[in-house]
Amino acid sequence: MKDLGLWGQLIYYFSHNGMYVLSQFNQTFLVSIYGVLLGAIVGIPLGIWISQYRRLSPVIIGAANVIQTVPSLAMLSILMLGLGLGQTTVVVTVFLYSLLPIIKNTYTGMLSVDPDVLDAGKGMGMTRWQVMMTIRIPLSLSVIIAGIRNALVIGIGITVIGSFIGSGGLGDIIIRGTNATNGGAIILAGALPTALMAIITDLVLSFIEKRLTPKTSSEH
Amino acid sequence: MLLSMEHLRKEYPNGKVAVDDFNLQVDRGEFIAFIGTSGSGKTTTMRMINRMLNQTSGTITIDGKDISKMDPVKLRRSIGYVIQNTGLMPHMTIQENIEIVPKLLGWSKEKRAEQAHKMIELAQLPDDMLQRYPGELSGGQQQRIGVVRALAADQQIILMDEPFGALDPITRESLQDLVKHLQEDLGKTFIFVTHDMDEALHLATRVVIMSHGKQVQVDTPENILRHPANEFVTNLIGEERLIRAQPNILTVSQIMLKTPVSITPDKTLDDAIDLMHDRRVDTLLVTDDKGVLQGFVDLDDINRITDGTTPISRFTNRKVFYVQANSLIGDTVDRILKQGVKNVPVVDAKKHLVGIVTRTALVDIVYDALRGAPDADEEPASPINADIHAAANHEGGDTAE
Known part of the structure; x- marks a missing residue:
């Protein structure tokens, strides 16, 4: 093993523990996704809501901002006191951190819709619901997706740290590497997939974001 | 409704x-x-x-x-x-x-x-x-x-x-x-x-x-x-807009002279010449005793007749061009100018003579419409202009008269 060199060791690790890395990869990914999904379920309606009642926006966005300022390891530890060890605590943490980008982007997206277009929609006889579904959401969807994309990248980082409180995942491999003597290859075996996951998710979501940007031109 | x-x-x-x-x-x-x-x-x-x-x-x-x-x-x-x-x-x-x-x-x-x-x-x-x-x-x-x-x-x-x-x-x-x-x-x-x-x-x-x-x-x-x-x-x-709109809102009666010189057909040539001399005009409008417009006599026509006792009715020019008092200037100005006459008699609905419009008055209206409002201190060029300006001021709701 010693004479293999760092990259050789890494390849050796992957060839022997490939399925293990993959399952950890999946776990990390799922924990992040669950957290962000919950964040979207709560954050998007909240963002829409404060865009309608704008006096509430400083309160809600301020609260989300406060959450964001707490270091993630501290947040994990605090929540661990209440929720115990394990994935639930990490999902909740990811959820809390994804609130700010999602709420903020939803709010901004809603407000960026041309008021004349909204006035015309209402004036032509659309119900509030129809205005929301046919004008507001389509026109702000790309901005909302950008918020989710942001949240997911943050979420992946938090999930990896979440291994400290026993949620498993790629973080486990990294921690193992840091504990082992000459564990550089093991650290990389955990860190590289993590980075890859963040980059790929970002790319995929930016693609979705572009697709969801409403067409305003008949070219292409 | x-x-x-x-x-x-x-x-x-x-x-x-x-x-x-x-x-x-x-x-x-x-x-x-x-x-x-x-x-x-x-x-x-x-x-x-x-x-x-x-x-x-x-x-x-x-x-x-x-x-x-x-x-x-x-x-x-x-x-x-x-x-x-x-x-x-x-x-x-x-x-x-x-x-x-x-x-x-x-x-x-x-x-x-x-x-x-x-x-x-x-x-x-x-x-x-x-x-x-x-x-x-x-x-x-x-x-x-x-x-x-x-x-x-x-x-x-x-x-x-x-x-x-x-x-x-x-x-x-x-x-x-x-x-x-x-x-x-x-x-x-x-x-x-x-x-x-x-x-x-x-x-x-x-x-x-x-x-x-x-x-x-x-x-x-x-x-x-x-x-x-x-x-x-x-x-x-x-x-500006009020003045430009004048031809379309002013009626003929607002710019006409209300004292046309007229004569009845039973008068003689001598009477006509005296009247023209007194009033310093070259055209007389002929009306019957009820004031209904019959025609006009022109100085040129009179010159050709030597007998001073000839009744007016003998040489009245009956082809007279006239306009209605309540018609808009915008509708009539073209017709008046194209006729090439100096003066146009104005009649009411029953063809009673009520006034006369001179070309000078029309030119002023056209001028104002093209060039905008006359200066407030500008002296009106003729009594008729004074009428127009008064009318314009009245229409403009100007209270500073």
């Missing part, structure tokens, strides 16, 4: 009264322009018609039905709505934009598409534009779509809030022609908010002038130009 507004009042929670005791009856096919300075309540009033705002008190009825008892969503679908910045949905094609209200009303896909084709034709735009997006159209084309979109579900009343304010003058004019056509040929009723007086006077069948939430004057454009209610209206219309 299609639309009736009675004692409308809009008061905001902060106590500001936007509209106060607004009354208006609108018939089918009318083109009503609301005009006033900003903050005059014109847009507020318009927006109460489709319940984008609810009045504090007063009633609005459409076809006799009180709109405050109607579902606002249903009401709005039955009223066309056009706003200044088009309000086209940027993420929908032109066709989808036109089909918005028909779709809300649950029309079938085929019927909607058919209507979209009809509407784009009405907008005088090419049919293939239906598949384009609003961002690919020019401002004028977008607003054409905005206008026909408001008619797509066969709405009878169309509300327009300064629809052409953001367009350049040439585009604006072509759109004004479009809506005028829609009103005149399709019998649509328009409620039109504008701050452009030319636009209001050009398009409207009636103009509602508003200031500080109150109606200042409600009348046809002609009557507003002829009798501005007060100084505010005069200022809003503008001195």
Whole structure:
């Protein structure tokens, strides 16, 4: 093993523990996704809501901002006191951190819709619901997706740290590497997939974001 | 009565009264322009018609039905709505934009598409534009779509809030022609908010002038130009426009000389010559004893006759050109000038001679219309001019006489 060199060791690790890395990869990914999904379920309606009642926006966005300022390891530890060890605590943490980008982007997206277009929609006889579904959401969807994309990248980082409180995942491999003597290859075996996951998710979501940007031109 | 507004009042929670005791009856096919300075309540009033705002008190009825008892969503679908910045949905094609209200009303896909084709034709735009997006159209084309979109579900009343304010003058004019056509040929009723007086006077069948939430004057454009209610209206219309409008609002009787020199047919040639000499004129109008115009005698005709006792009736020129006292100058000025006569007798409905119009007076009117208002301190060139200026000042509501 010693004479293999760092990259050789890494390849050796992957060839022997490939399925293990993959399952950890999946776990990390799922924990992040669950957290962000919950964040979207709560954050998007909240963002829409404060865009309608704008006096509430400083309160809600301020609260989300406060959450964001707490270091993630501290947040994990605090929540661990209440929720115990394990994935639930990490999902909740990811959820809390994804609130700010999602709420903020939803709010901004809603407000960026041309008021004349909204006035015309209402004036032509659309119900509030129809205005929301046919004008507001389509026109702000790309901005909302950008918020989710942001949240997911943050979420992946938090999930990896979440291994400290026993949620498993790629973080486990990294921690193992840091504990082992000459564990550089093991650290990389955990860190590289993590980075890859963040980059790929970002790319995929930016693609979705572009697709969801409403067409305003008949070219292409 | 299609639309009736009675004692409308809009008061905001902060106590500001936007509209106060607004009354208006609108018939089918009318083109009503609301005009006033900003903050005059014109847009507020318009927006109460489709319940984008609810009045504090007063009633609005459409076809006799009180709109405050109607579902606002249903009401709005039955009223066309056009706003200044088009309000086209940027993420929908032109066709989808036109089909918005028909779709809300649950029309079938085929019927909607058919209507979209009809509407784009009405907008005088090419049919293939239906598949384009609003961002690919020019401002004028977008607003054409905005206008026909408001008619797509066969709405009878169309509300327009300064629809052409953001367009350049040439585009604006072509759109004004479009809506005028829609009103005149399709019998649509328009409620039109504008701050452009030319636009209001050009398009409207009636103009509602508003200031500080109150109606200042409600009348046809002609009557507003002829009798501005007060100084505010005069200022809003503008001195310039009042003078330019003179040929179309002044009647012949307002510029004529009221003391024409006339003679009866039973008088003799000598009498005629004496009269011409006394009054220093070269033409006499001949009237019978009831004052009915018979013809005229000219100095040239008189010169050829030597017998001083010849009765006037023998050499009266009966081919006399005359105008009615109540006809508008704008309608008669061309005819008068083309006749090439120096003076034109003016008669009333029963052909009684009431006055005379000289070419000088007409030239002054034309001059004023082309060059704008005469300077206030300028001495009128003739007594007739003095009359015109007095008339113009009177029409202008100038109180500083």
